[in-house]
Amino acid sequence: MVVRHYLGYGGDGTLVGVSGSGDAVVLRGVRKRYGDVTAVAGVDLTIAAGEVVALLGPNGAGKSTTVDIMVGLRAPDAGEVSLYGMAPRRALDEGRVGAVLQAGALLPNATVGELLRAIAALQPHPLPVAEVAAAAGVSELLRRRTDRLSGGQQQRVRFALALVGDPSLLVLDEPTAGLDVAARRDFWAGVRRYAGQGRTVLFSTHYLEEADEVADRIVLIDRGRVVADGPTTAIRAMGSARQVRCTLPDADPDALRDLPGVSSVEVHGAAVVLRSNDSDATLRALLAAYPLAHDVEVNAAALTDAFLELTGAEAH
Amino acid sequence: MGTYLLLEVRRTLRSVPFLLYTVGFPVGFYLLFTQVFGGGASNWAAQYMVSMALYGAMGAGLTGVGARIATERTRGWTRTLALTPLRPAGYLVIKLAASVLLTLPVILLVMLAGFAVNGVRLPVSTWLLLVPLLWLATLPFTALGIAIGYSARDEVANGVSIVLLFALSIGGGLWMPVQLFPGWLAAVAKGLPSYRAGELAWRVLDGHQPFGAGALVFAGWLVALLALAGWRFRRAS
Known part of the structure; x- marks a missing residue:
């Protein structure tokens, strides 16, 4: 399940505030x-x-x-x-607007410099090609044919093409x-x-x-x-938030809030739920200060679940 | 657009397949068929010269420019262009202008071979008339190439345009005169745009003005193929 969570702009399809042409x-x-x-x-x-x-x-x-x-x-x-x-x-x-989109092979049989000059000529207020080449890190490639570039070089050339219109x-x-x-x-x-x-x-x-x-x-x-x-x-x-749960009789919420990493505390009788941005530090301090704490569990916070689901294995 | 057009011409002239197939082949075949299998009618060298010039120019328009649109579309270069102020129509105009410019070296080289190697001698006015005439004659095939370029993916477009180039140039009597065809094939040939395109130039060599009754067939093809190209272009953009 994905938790809808709005931290800033937007929310339920409505815009917060008024957006001008700026x-x-x-x-x-x-x-x-x-x-x-x-x-x-x-x-x-x-x-x-x-x-x-x-x-x-x-x-x-x-x-x-x-x-x-x-x-x-x-x-x-x-x-x-x-x-x-x-x-x-x-x-x-x-x-x-300049853009580098997916699936955009460069024109073959042209040099990088020729390509930049041709695209610059189509733009209403182009930057000097030498300046763009320096900004995109392709200065040494200007005389190179576009079909003889590595993947990284090609991508920098595409970046230069996006910048040339200023x-x-x-x-x-x-x-x-x-x-x-x-x-x-x-x-x-x-x-x-x-x-x-x-x-x-x-x-x-x-x-x-x-x-x-x-x-x-x-x-x-x-x-x-x-x-x-x-x-x-x-x-x-959001990505680092964890929940630390434990059973601790006579817990004092204010004292628990002072533990390292803790951002919020819930106490229901002997059941304690701590939200923490650094669950390792929270856990060590908790067990040191409260030897009576037991049934300790550490869970990813709901938001983290959503976040991990979103960003997938590639991100971690 | 001028800078982009210039780039288009320069990079095409750098392409080895283009130089080989579109420029090398017509000149080579012209010399081969006139020098090795020479003789025949006295105006054969001149007639075959315009035939091969037309074949080369057709190749420049059909496979050299038109079908390359398919490659640029398939590989995403046209997406990059779409992010500039250049509109699809402007892109098409550049491609058309490039094809006109690129057919020129083919036409001139075959004519040079005719003049220098085969001793073809024509009035200056005829030489001068042949160039724009061959340009005009190439136009339906450039339009066909553009139609293919906006219809198929790159490998398919390349294959189809090469097959059409040979079918039309051979079928239209550019490789061997229609007079040598069996009757039924000659009848087919006379319906093809390639025969009618060649006829414009052949008539000039025979001392006629270029536009006879057959020019109507040519005009029909020209209008139809331009319409096809325009339709495919609008569908694609």
């Missing part, structure tokens, strides 16, 4: 079905300018469809999408899937440089570590729905 991304009630399969089952999402947001979820959660709809490559069955207060197509035409919003759909650790690190270094200039980044991933290291906000998505949305620190705390 927001980089606004999705309202977006739905998409492919035949009998519901890929996106009503997503509401608002991303303010300057945020770095991870769309985190297992394979098949609807991340790619959501991203495709966001950049206007697929029309939603229902709902609205706006980027900087305009339709995605117009935002793309104005060069405000976008203020960057959308990345599982950009590091299939890359090794070094290629992954190089890729994210480029994204961090870009985000460091105060621009907006939304990326999808099924790696918790990537979301944790790069994003300042995480949106958890599962079965086409947003199931949690909040600052990365809050989501991380």
